[in-house]
Amino acid sequence: MDTPETQRANRRFMKRAMTVPLLDEEREFELARRWKQDRDEQALHELTRAYMRLVISLATRFRNYGLPYGDLVQEGNVGLMQAAARFEPDRGVRFSTYATWWIRAAIQDYILRNWSIVRTGTTAAHKSLFFNLRRLRALIDNGTRQNLTEEDRIFIAERLGVGTKDVAAVDARLMAGDRSLNAPVSDTSSDSVAEWQDLLACDRPLPDEEVMEAHDTEKRTQWIESALETLNERELVIIRERRLRDEAVTLETLGERLGISKERVRQIEHAAMKKMRDALLAKVPDPEEAGLLA
Template identity: 55%
Template sequence: MAHLDDVQTQRANLTFIRSAMKEPLLERDHEQELARRWREKGDERALHELVRSYTRLVVAAAGRFRHYGLAMGELVQEGNVGLMQAASRFEPERDVRFSTYAAWWIRSAMQDYILRNWSIVRTGTTAAQKSLFFNLRRLRAQIAGNPSSDAMSAEGRQEIARILDVDVQEVETMEMRLAAADQSLNNPLTEAGDGEWQDLLPDQRPSPEDVVIGMRDGRMRSKWLAEALGELSPRERQIIAERRLRDEGVTLEELGRVLGVSKERVRQLESRAMNKLRVSMLKRVRDQGELFAEI
């Protein structure tokens, strides 16, 4: 998580905020003129005036997101990035106020920053999860009738799922994520310091025995496949090699031109060769499960 602002940074932020709030608001016609000068002529002075006049939108948005525990200054910086993106994409001919257009870009930039930095574990990778992350606390407080309440009943979870059009399971999962802070896996299990939390994590890698067995089985399957291919005709082996044993197999049409037959004939020959391989491979195993996949 990003560190909170120190005293000097807070003073700098306050100076910036005061300066932003003193910038005069733009009349609609002047705003459109500035946008056109920037879009059509690349007038940087027009861009700077347009952006400075709406920096107050960034400050307001940062204030709404301050309870996520991230530095106010960093939220403002991200919001300024969104404001610049809005200025570069704004189309004055659409007859929409720049403030309305820029508000979405500012909010989007801040939300993306919050999701990347709120936790070490990435939160909100889908649209439903993002909606839950930014609305769960507010809806929970509304349903409970208490802004400071963290408790939520089963009926409350169902209501939130209905409002946000998500599964109840997703509501429960996000509720647990918001309630649990990040913890280091190096934290001791007990006050006496006996072991760490990471000692309880299972090792998902295959055991040495599994690795050796896999290597042995792989060699055996390769031997079976080579023997089965030897039972095919030269043309059938060529078709299987070109179509099935390459990273990017050739098309039926391309192979048909090489063999001097139609692509439908190549398809028939390939199907017949695959059936022969299947029968040959199954003769060599005691159980079909010994093969990685059906041939």
């Protein structure tokens, strides 16, 4: 939050920035060329000072995101310097037009990194929604509606070219502030009051589920190894290469390796699978239900 001293300093900075005269196209081109070709820092300073008012103007548009105005201006200055470093005067584009994109991008990136402790706007769709959702919300019933309906989400999604799920996710994020997981669930003064982190669901398997899964995996491995023992050497090679690898070897490749046709490889594979299924049926009533030969 800006202190009174910071606010006075910001006003002095803006007042000085507004007194710097604008550059005509010829002078702007000359300064940009001197910086680009000769690395003339005096030319760079004159060029960037002339467009400090552009930084102030863009920073003012983003004052409603709860971040210090002085920080927005400083981030905009970073964008201005990036624009000066990349600007190519020979392309015939005014520096102010080119710099506007860099200044806005720097300010928006700063807001997305600091608006919340949880990173926001990690995709292009979410970034567009973050900076436009409030404006579009205001168009719906003059901004008086608290919760968006499905029709509202469709309206916003079509206006911004994003998905309705993205609209719902960003709207929920903007409507809810950050909350500490250690904050109490209620205001009670009891020593045993629960915290929000106590209500988080754990997606990990329970200990008994982990034991059961490990046991079942071990049994399946034993059954498969027992079934593989019923195969001859050539059948075993084909099954291992075709069924037990992350990327199956092609029939043609195996045929060349074994000196037989790819059709013969397919026939042997089919017969080997039937042999394994018969071996498993002798031990397991339903191999597919047990996760075998599905």
